[in-house]
Amino acid sequence: MIKLEEVHKKYWVYPAIKDITLSLEIGRIFGIIGENGSGKSTLLRLMAGLLKPTKGVITINGEVASRQTRKHVAYLSDQDYYFPYFTIEELIQYYHSQFSDFDSIKAKSIIDFLSLEPTAKIGHLSKGNRGRVKMVMTLSRNAPFLILDEPFSGLDPMVRKSILQGLIQFVDLSRQSVILTTHELKEVESVLDVAIVLKEGKLMGRKPVEQIREEQKMSILEWMENLYQEERESMKA
Numbered sequence: 536m537i538k539l540e541e542v543h544k545k546y547w548v549y550p551a552i553k554d555i556t557l558s559l560e561i562g563r564i565f566g567i568i569g570e571n572g573s574g575k576s577t578l579l580r581l582m583a584g585l586l587k588p589t590k591g592v593i594t595i596n597g598e599v600a601s602r603q604t605r606k607h608v609a610y611l612s613d614q615d616y617y618f619p620y621f622t623i624e625e626l627i628q629y630y631h632s633q634f635s636d637f638d639s640i641k642a643k644s645i646i647d648f649l650s651l652e653p654t655a656k657i658g659h660l661s662k663g664n665r666g667r668v669k670m671v672m673t674l675s676r677n678a679p680f681l682i683l684d685e686p687f688s689g690l691d692p693m694v695r696k697s698i699l700q701g702l703i704q705f706v707d708l709s710r711q712s713v714i715l716t717t718h719e720l721k722e723v724e725s726v727l728d729v730a731i732v733l734k735e736g737k738l739m740g741r742k743p744v745e746q747i748r749e750e751q752k753m754s755i756l757e758w759m760e761n762l763y764q765e766e767r768e769s770m771k772a
């Protein structure tokens with residue numbers, strides 16, 4: 536479980552995350568959504584142990600988030616940082632040497648599923664295929680938390696949904712969770728279990744997607760827009 540208790544994060548004096556208390560359990564696919572600059576990437580980086588909270592506590596499986604807890608997290612960054620001179624298979628060997636939980640057999644299956652050529656050099660790939668390589672490297676780790684920051688950037692809209700649905704089969708939800716951020720709400724709606732909405736660094740809501748659909752008769756986007764509207768009205772009052 537990842538637990539945040541009254542977490543604040545400031546960049547210098549600017550507050551990016553404000554007083555968030557939240558628990559994320561194993562066995563779910565969480566979608567963190569919100570407008571640009573609402574704090575989604577900052578929240579993921581805090582959970583991944585890459586940033587320290589300014590105030591508050593984050594624990595991962597009971598340990599305070601730090602360099603040591605990074606072993607519990609496979610993190611896909613929204614940055615394009617992969618080693619351009621490696622081939623995909625060399626990158627797999629490198630990851631295998633770096634992460635004890637890296638599953639090379641799974642990596643090969645995901646490469647097949649995503650129609651990537653193992654001997655291709657990373658630097659020669661299109662942006663969309665570099666994005667696919669990042670997914671291979673992240674989903675091949677048997678870490679309990681797979682944290683994906685904008686995993687679909689660069690993927691064309693026609694394949695996003697089918698790729699996402701296919702990739703979920705490589706996640707073992709009996710002992711893993713996926714936490715992702717995205718602006719592609721339509722494509723992810725069908726696979727998300729829980730939606731978490733941020734606005735200006737604040738937690739606006741957390742709800743099972745089934746409940747949003749069945750009880751509130753709304754899409755995730757409509758639910759998010761409602762929460763934003765309520766916030767605007769409460770600010771005016």
Ligand SMILES: Nc1ncnc2c1ncn2[C@@H]1O[C@H](COP(=O)(O)OP(=O)(O)OP(=O)(O)O)[C@@H](O)[C@H]1O
Nearest residue numbers: 546549550551569570571572573574575576577578
């Ligand atoms: N390294 C940084 N230094 C200073 N301010 C930062 C830094 N990173 C993010 N911020 C600021 O913190 C706020 C939250 O940024 P963050 O990237 O977490 O938002 P986001 O919801 O992921 O945005 P987007 O949807 O555009 O990716 C923004 O106002 C951003 O400008």
